[in-house]
Amino acid sequence: MQHGLHGDRKRLSAVRALTLVAVLLLAGCAKPAGTDGDLVNGWAAQPSASYTVPAVGTCVTGGGISAFEPSAAPVTTVDCAQEHTAEVVLVGTFSGPAAAAAAPPAWDSDPSRAAYAECSKAATAYVGADWHTGRLFPWFSLPKEAAWKGGARQYVCGLAEAEDDLFAPKARTGSLKDGLKDPKPLALTCVRLDGSDVSPEGFYRTVEAVTPVGCTEPHDTEFVGTWTAAAGAYPDAKRLNELASDGCYGKIAAFLGLSQLQLYERGDVYTFWTGLTANQWKLGDRVAHCFLNVSSKSKLTASLKDLGTKPLPAA
Known part of the structure; x- marks a missing residue:
């Protein structure tokens, strides 16, 4: 998967036919004595390749x-x-x-x-x-x-x-149908990051896992919305980080009820984003998931929606 952290207000760290053709040439070969020349011996021809398509809802x-x-x-x-x-x-x-x-x-x-x-x-x-x-x-x-x-x-x-x-599937039972209608059981809300190379402030410089959890469970990151990159050639890693982090920064500010300047002045809420892989971009999907991120030392147990300038809730 592709993701990035945006810290110190501007610090980024990005994580992470065969075709076989057989040709049989039979030319200039005489029929051996005692044979009828029928290579298939009257067998029925093999059927054409079939393609069974699963139905919608299966x-x-x-x-x-x-x-x-x-x-x-x-x-x-x-x-x-x-x-x-x-x-x-x-x-x-x-x-x-x-x-x-x-x-x-x-x-x-x-x-x-x-x-x-x-x-x-x-x-x-x-x-x-x-x-x-x-x-x-x-x-x-x-x-x-x-x-x-x-x-x-x-x-x-x-x-x-x-x-x-x-980006990895969870084995499940039951249908996804209407899963984002109220009460939105499949909504993306809060996540827990796991990683390495932790800064003194408690932020991961390298993120290795993004695990969705309920917002009442301890977490350090919350989904705030999506951001869509402009069409064009797929950017290199550095430029992709810059674009996604800047795009998501405004989403975080709006989620908290702050201007971008006020968010900058807080200094305790960073930007995290995920998505925008090369294969995703090739299909025309240029959507990033935007998250606010706090220090792993300050585990949250509630949403920060409309927090404004108030301090982070105590762990």
């Missing part, structure tokens, strides 16, 4: 599902009452020039970006609010090459509940 498991990562591993459809990792929110179909192509669209292509945009809209409608504001991440599956050659043109969109890092 759940799947397996397949190495992770956020914004193409995977060739198969998935298994299961009842949503059973443990699973993702839920299907849309099955779309490529059409026009994309469907006429000899191979499925590449991850970094206009057809894939258009398909993913439909996925994102469907995911938001499925859970009842912008899915980016939940403990959720998307699963986007393109047809494999063999299935494409067999005529498959469907892509599959799903959602998974996030566990550590917000």
Whole structure:
């Protein structure tokens, strides 16, 4: 995953086909005596490659599902009452020039970006609010090459509940449907950071895990909203940190009920962001999750919404 810390008001630290072709050339070979020349001996021809598409509302498991990562591993459809990792929110179909192509669209292509945009809209409608504001991440599956050659043109969109890092799936039972409608059981609220290289003030210079928790549980970080980067080439790590940290800074100030100058003067609330991986950007999703962050020495047990200029609550 991609994330960054913004400390001392301006200190940043970023963390973190095979195609096998067999060609058989049979040319100039005479039929041996005593044979009929029928290589298949009357056997039926093998069927074309099939592609079973899971229906909207069904759940799947397996397949190495992770956020914004193409995977060739198969998935298994299961009842949503059973443990699973993702839920299907849309099955779309490529059409026009994309469907006429000899191979499925590449991850970094206009057809894939258009398909993913439909996925994102469907995911938001499925859970009842912008899915980016939940403990959720998307699963986007393109047809494999063999299935494409067999005529498959469907892509599959799903959602998974996030566990550590917000990019890894949490095994769950039950449907995600309407999970961001009141009382919003899947809303992203507070998280606990774990890391290393801790500053004297108690801030992690290197973050290794981002674990969603309830705001009444001890935590040091709180979700304040999302920020969307402008379209363009994917920035290098330093520039990405600058853009996301500055974009999220305003979100934090508004969440606390402060001007950006007032937030700067506090000095005890930093900026943390996550998201904006290269594969995410390739699909046209340039959304970062923005968080306020306090020292790990000052564990919070309540939201800081509208804190203003008041001091941080005592641990």
